[in-house]
Amino acid sequence: MTKDDFLAMLGVVAGLVILWLWYQLDKKTSKILQLEAEIQENKHITEDIKRRLKDLVANSTELDEDVAKELIQISALFEIKQETKAIAGLAKIIENLLRRLYDDDPKFKEKMTRSKKDTPSFADYLDYAKDDKVINPEDYHLISVLRLIRNEESHELNIIKERSRITASFIAGLAFIITLTNLIRSRLGFIRPATT
Numbered sequence: 001m002t003k004d005d006f007l008a009m010l011g012v013v014a015g016l017v018i019l020w021l022w023y024q025l026d027k028k029t030s031k032i033l034q035l036e037a038e039i040q041e042n043k044h045i046t047e048d049i050k051r052r053l054k055d056l057v058a059n060s061t062e063l064d065e066d067v068a069k070e071l072i073q074i075s076a077l078f079e080i081k082q083e084t085k086a087i088a089g090l091a092k093i094i095e096n097l098l099r100r101l102y103d104d105d106p107k108f109k110e111k112m113t114r115s116k117k118d119t120p121s122f123a124d125y126l127d128y129a130k131d132d133k134v135i136n137p138e139d140y141h142l143i144s145v146l147r148l149i150r151n152e153e154s155h156e157l158n159i160i161k162e163r164s165r166i167t168a169s170f171i172a173g174l175a176f177i178i179t180l181t182n183l184i185r186s187r188l189g190f191i192r193p194a195t196t
Contacts, residue, residue: 091150097180098125142172
């Protein structure tokens with residue numbers, strides 16, 4: 001092999017190495033841009049949820065003090081990226097409001113007696129709310145997602161859920177809290193603490 005052949009082969013190898021390095025850099029740059037976009041999207045979602053929570057607490061005269069305090073705690077959970085724990089807290093509020101709405105309802109009591117249940121579950125309250133047309137079928141499913149996440153959060157470690165499910169169910173949950181609060185006021189005339 002001549003010196004010129006060796007230099008030509010070395011040039012080809014160097015060119016291939018440069019092409020490979022350029023490809024790797026382009027791939028990493030693309031991945032970085034994708035991650036930045038995902039981070040920005042997640043930031044917007046989290047900011048939107050936090051904004052809605054703060055608006056709800058600040059502008060809603062319908063909320064009782066206990067619910068407002070729980071919502072503030074939920075907002076803090078979002079701040080520290082504990083979304084599933086925040087969802088569990090939101091589910092707890094909804095379950096308590098459903099309990100306030102239905103514990104003295106004769107039809108609900110009769111339904112529980114027929115099903116031979118001493119203590120109604122969140123699912124029982126939610127199903128009755130759907131039958132009572134307090135919640136539409138789409139929101140019923142989203143609130144059911146809240147309930148399932150709450151159950152997983154109570155029994156499993158390191159729960160991770162899709163951002164879209166968390167966001168959709170969370171926003172439906174906030175709207176349902178307002179609906180329940182207004183119903184409790186109109187049906188019972190006041191917001192009374194839940195019985196435990």
